[in-house]
Amino acid sequence: MIIDLKTYGLTPDFERAAAGKPHAKLGRVVNQQRNLYRVLTATGELKAQLSGKFRHVATTQTEFPTVGDWVLLTALTSDRAQIQQVLPRRSVLARGSVHQAGQGQLIAANLDTVFICTSLNEEFNVRRLERYLTLAWESRATPVIVLTKMDLCRDLATKMAALETVSVGVETIICSVKEPASLAPLHQYTTPGRTVAFIGSSGVGKSTLINALLGRTELVTRTIRADDDKGRHTTTARQLLQLPTGGLVIDTPGMRELQLYAGNLDQTFGDVAQLATRCRFNDCSHQTEPGCAVRAAVERGELDPQRVVSYQKLQREMSYQDLNARQLEQAKIERMFGGKRAMQQVVRRAKKRR
Ligand SMILES: Nc1nc2c(ncn2[C@@H]2O[C@H](COP(=O)(O)OP(=O)(O)OP(=O)(O)O)[C@@H](O)[C@H]2O)c(=O)[nH]1
Numbered sequence: 001m002i003i004d005l006k007t008y009g010l011t012p013d014f015e016r017a018a019a020g021k022p023h024a025k026l027g028r029v030v031n032q033q034r035n036l037y038r039v040l041t042a043t044g045e046l047k048a049q050l051s052g053k054f055r056h057v058a059t060t061q062t063e064f065p066t067v068g069d070w071v072l073l074t075a076l077t078s079d080r081a082q083i084q085q086v087l088p089r090r091s092v093l094a095r096g097s098v099h100q101a102g103q104g105q106l107i108a109a110n111l112d113t114v115f116i117c118t119s120l121n122e123e124f125n126v127r128r129l130e131r132y133l134t135l136a137w138e139s140r141a142t143p144v145i146v147l148t149k150m151d152l153c154r155d156l157a158t159k160m161a162a163l164e165t166v167s168v169g170v171e172t173i174i175c176s177v178k179e180p181a182s183l184a185p186l187h188q189y190t191t192p193g194r195t196v197a198f199i200g201s202s203g204v205g206k207s208t209l210i211n212a213l214l215g216r217t218e219l220v221t222r223t224i225r226a227d228d229d230k231g232r233h234t235t236t237a238r239q240l241l242q243l244p245t246g247g248l249v250i251d252t253p254g255m256r257e258l259q260l261y262a263g264n265l266d267q268t269f270g271d272v273a274q275l276a277t278r279c280r281f282n283d284c285s286h287q288t289e290p291g292c293a294v295r296a297a298v299e300r301g302e303l304d305p306q307r308v309v310s311y312q313k314l315q316r317e318m319s320y321q322d323l324n325a326r327q328l329e330q331a332k333i334e335r336m337f338g339g340k341r342a343m344q345q346v347v348r349r350a351k352k353r354r
């Protein structure tokens with residue numbers, strides 16, 4: 001069997017990166033189950049594990065392969081191989097602080113587009129969308145907002161207006177699987193060799209959309225899935241699937257479990273960050289400090305106070321990501337009591353009272 005890896009997204013960049021190792025096999029990770037990977041190579045699919053050296057040398061989570069990665073392998077038997085190296089990624093979707101600390105949990109690599117799905121019925125929530133956007137920007141793939149279940153939406157104009165406050169510079173696609181023509185804009189991102197993924201809360205219609213793009217019922221949607229049936233996938237061995245348009249879609253369990261993590265605050269909260277530069281104090285918390293430009297904007301009615309709350313929440317979470325357990329405890333104490341000494345006083349006073 002000879003497979004043209006270009007149909008699996010191979011680009012000249014990856015070819016060049018592999019050229020230095022002519023004896024190694026080049027392949028793309030199409031499935032990961034713990035330490036067991038399935039890798040598609042020009043001569044077929046191989047079951048692969050990490051080489052001893054790889055495990056020995058790797059120090060952070062982000063160095064390990066994930067679905068979508070291009071890897072170099074040495075074959076052991078006709079269907080088994082060892083992964084020697086992960087080629088530099090074009091993008092990587094992760095939760096946690098991959099880019100700062102290298103310890104985030106990888107979800108998928110080498111994506112061109114991340115479709116952020118949110119349904120136009122009761123699920124619609126701009127703040128949540130904002131967080132998914134942050135995550136997508138961090139990945140270095142291009143985010144595209146997909147508003148699903150248009151057929152169930154009665155106040156599109158209100159929702160679009162709310163959306164515009166956070167979606168600057170991001171294309172938005174409004175669609176419904178009930179109207180196949182509305183899915184056409186998705187196809188421009190799934191041209192041959194391009195890789196996409198769908199993220200968003202449970203039930204917004206990700207599986208339904210992927211099935212529609214695949215033209216077959218590959219993924220079990222909520223309507224089909226019985227209540228006691230835990231598994232969402234049918235017998236699919238691949239988490240990276242080819243679409244009839246020639247594009248590729250990655251759908252891993254991690255993508256479904258994606259927790260909302262903060263990333264580049266300035267990207268999604270550009271307006272707040274801009275205002276904050278005009279606060280009198282550099283480390284202004286925008287709560288009680290004099291000369292706070294952020295609070296002033298809220299008071300003038302120019303900035304949604306809810307947005308400031310989200311910004312501060314994300315800011316706190318971000319600083320948390322890089323702290324170890326002990327530092328976390330310290331930070332918590334500081335927030336509650338204004339420092340360790342203050343806490344000790346609180347404790348002493350409490351003891352005295354007893
Ligand atoms: N009316 C309407 N229903 C839809 C549409 N898209 C999906 N649904 C329904 O929404 C429900 C959830 O769809 P799924 O595709 O399973 O949602 P999901 O995002 O994959 O959910 P998880 O697997 O839990 O992450 C199903 O009952 C679908 O039939 C749509 O465009 N219009």
Ligand SMILES: [Zn+2]
Pocket residue numbers: 276279280284285286287289291292293294295
């Ligand atoms: Zn301030």
